[in-house]
Amino acid sequence: MKYISFLSALIFCTFSLLAQRTLIAPAKQERIFPQWVGGDRDFWGHGPRVTGTVRVEVTEGKGQIIAFLNLRLEETEGDGSAAEINETRLIYNAPAGKQIRSIITPGPLVSEFNTKLAKGGLNRVGPASRIGPASHLIVNGDGESKDIGNNTNDDSYVSVFFNGFVVELEPLPSGVREYNLAKSLLSSIVAAKLNGTKGRLNTYGPRVGDSWFKPNDSWLKFPDEIRRDTMFFTDMKEVLISPRRYNYNDINLRNIRGDVNQQYLRLSVNWESDGPEFRGECVNDVGCMFGSPSVQLDNFSIKINVRPFVKGSRLLYDPWDIQVDFGYNYSADCGVLSALCTEIFKDPVQNAFFNARFMLASVLREAATLDQISVALTDGIMTFLRVPSRFPGATQIVEVMDRGNDISIRCR
Numbered sequence: 001m002k003y004i005s006f007l008s009a010l011i012f013c014t015f016s017l018l019a020q021r022t023l024i025a026p027a028k029q030e031r032i033f034p035q036w037v038g039g040d041r042d043f044w045g046h047g048p049r050v051t052g053t054v055r056v057e058v059t060e061g062k063g064q065i066i067a068f069l070n071l072r073l074e075e076t077e078g079d080g081s082a083a084e085i086n087e088t089r090l091i092y093n094a095p096a097g098k099q100i101r102s103i104i105t106p107g108p109l110v111s112e113f114n115t116k117l118a119k120g121g122l123n124r125v126g127p128a129s130r131i132g133p134a135s136h137l138i139v140n141g142d143g144e145s146k147d148i149g150n151n152t153n154d155d156s157y158v159s160v161f162f163n164g165f166v167v168e169l170e171p172l173p174s175g176v177r178e179y180n181l182a183k184s185l186l187s188s189i190v191a192a193k194l195n196g197t198k199g200r201l202n203t204y205g206p207r208v209g210d211s212w213f214k215p216n217d218s219w220l221k222f223p224d225e226i227r228r229d230t231m232f233f234t235d236m237k238e239v240l241i242s243p244r245r246y247n248y249n250d251i252n253l254r255n256i257r258g259d260v261n262q263q264y265l266r267l268s269v270n271w272e273s274d275g276p277e278f279r280g281e282c283v284n285d286v287g288c289m290f291g292s293p294s295v296q297l298d299n300f301s302i303k304i305n306v307r308p309f310v311k312g313s314r315l316l317y318d319p320w321d322i323q324v325d326f327g328y329n330y331s332a333d334c335g336v337l338s339a340l341c342t343e344i345f346k347d348p349v350q351n352a353f354f355n356a357r358f359m360l361a362s363v364l365r366e367a368a369t370l371d372q373i374s375v376a377l378t379d380g381i382m383t384f385l386r387v388p389s390r391f392p393g394a395t396q397i398v399e400v401m402d403r404g405n406d407i408s409i410r411c412r
Contacts, residue, residue: 020169021104026065026091026162031140033151034073034158035358039081041149041351043142043156047076047116050125054134054160055110056091061310061399062099063410065092065165066318073139073148073156076116083148085158088320090263090307092165093401096408097172104166108132117141135161150350172410176398177391180406181384186308186377187258187265193376194267196223199253201271201356203236210283212245213238220253220363226372233359239352248352249279251300263402264305264323271300277328278352297328304360308377308407313396315381315409316374319365324357385411 052071059066067089074082094100103109111132117123120142127134138159141147147156172178198221205214218233239246251273259266278295303325306317332342363369378397385394391411399410 020098021166022169024092024165024167026067026165028162029067029069029089029091029160031151031157031159032069032085032087033155033354034071034083034085034148036149036355037082037084039075039079041081041146043073043075043081043147044078045120045142046078048073048081048141048147048156049076049114049116050137050139050158051114052085053110053112054127054132056103056133057109058100058103059310059399060312061410062101063094063399063401063408064090065100065103065167067091067133067160067162068320069158069160071113071137071158073141073158081148083156086320088318089160090321090402091162092167093403093408094169096178098169099172099399101168101170104168106131106133106163106165113137130163133162133165135163137161146347146351150347150354152350173412175412176410177394177412178408178410179385179390180403180408181381183260183265183308183405183407184258185384186380186407187260187267189258189376189380190265190306190373191256191258191267193226193373194222194256197221197253197256199269199271201233201236201248201251203238204247204249204279207281210245211238212247212279212281214247218248222369222372227366227368231363231366233356235355235359236352243283244280245283246278246280246295246352249273249276251277260405261303261305264307265317267304267306269302269304271302273297273300296331298331300326300328302326302360304364306364308400310397310400313398314374315377315397315400316370317364319370322361322364324360326353326357381409385409 050071050073055068056065069085069087069089071085072082074080108129108131111127111134113125113127115125117139121140123139123141125137125139140157143154145154200217200219202217203213205212216232218236219230221230236248251271254270254272257268276295277297277300305323307321309316309318381397382394385391394411397409397411401408
């Protein structure tokens with residue numbers, strides 16, 4: 001019995017010596033623009049009230065700490081205009097050769113928020129308790145124009161600031177090996193898997209009454225091995241600025257290219273259109289003194305950023321950390337008043353594309369899409385690993401971590 005007690009103590013001391021505590025200071029998350037979920041997009045000086053949680057946890061491969069951001073901004077009176085953030089972010093990678101044994105501090109791994117903003121503009125919002133993971137939020141609340149539904153400086157956004165963390169690290173378990181791999185290889189695998197994808201963005205058709213809206217003509221078709229059916233963007237609607245109507249106009253997918261954007265794999269989805277990409281029509285001449293300018297979006301490209309992630313021994317991307325951006329040269333043709341028209345019609349154009357961001361992210365969260373791309377990524381990585389000079393006996397992927405232009409793959 002004494003021998004067993006001595007052996008247990010020795011094992012405990014050995015692990016204690018091998019474990020290493022370290023202080024980390026997670027970087028603030030850059031501006032996160034919430035998704036519009038209700039109301040007229042304007043808080044009208046009524047708050048908004050900021051509620052929700054920021055939660056952190058160690059990934060199943062013990063190599064990363066992920067923050068889960070679930071926040072809501074809601075007008076306290078009026079029509080209850082509201083926007084939500086339901087996303088994840090990477091806030092820490094374990095160093096080479098180490099994994100996270102535990103988070104020592106903070107003790108509570110969830111911070112709760114419930115605050116009504118007292119003024120417009122920037123506000124510092126503290127959590128209910130100071131000892132959780134989040135130090136505070138910086139929230140841009142009520143502004144001078146529409147508050148939610150775009151991603152410009154005068155729209156509502158949230159930046160998350162974290163407290164310092166103390167984590168306990170330990171060596172990798174026996175049998176787990178670590179290899180660095182260029183992210184560009186992964187992005188090329190995803191792009192190759194999506195090669196042959198076709199798409200169209202169009203809501204413009206023959207006039208019916210006071211509308212030129214054509215339903216079910218905006219779609220994305222992946223290769224059959226990923227998904228056989230066509231996915232339609234059913235949420236794409238006609239943009240109304242009475243008495244004008246605006247619609248996407250015959251924008252067709254040209255190609256998909258893969259590259260790297262910091263911790264993300266980036267897919268550049270490039271589109272083309274022979275005419276104006278956002279077409280305006282006027283219901284009648286009254287109130288249309290500036291006409292109904294057509295909007296040109298030259299060099300139109302959608303940038304989809306996905307973060308590599310491991311779940312259930314498979315390499316995939318985190319479905320709640322998909323960042324979609326749009327790149328284009330925007331102009332409105334309105335004769336001698338083109339500069340004024342460009343400013344007037346900027347909001348509906350930006351709002352239309354801002355809503356499309358979430359629709360595209362939703363497409364990539366589809367189980368069938370995620371599964372097929374996961375298979376391609378996992379098979380590609382295992383092929384890379386199972387060569388004589390690396391790890392021919394590799395059976396599963398344990399974790400993936402960000403290393404700048406590379407990712408670190410851990411496998412056993």
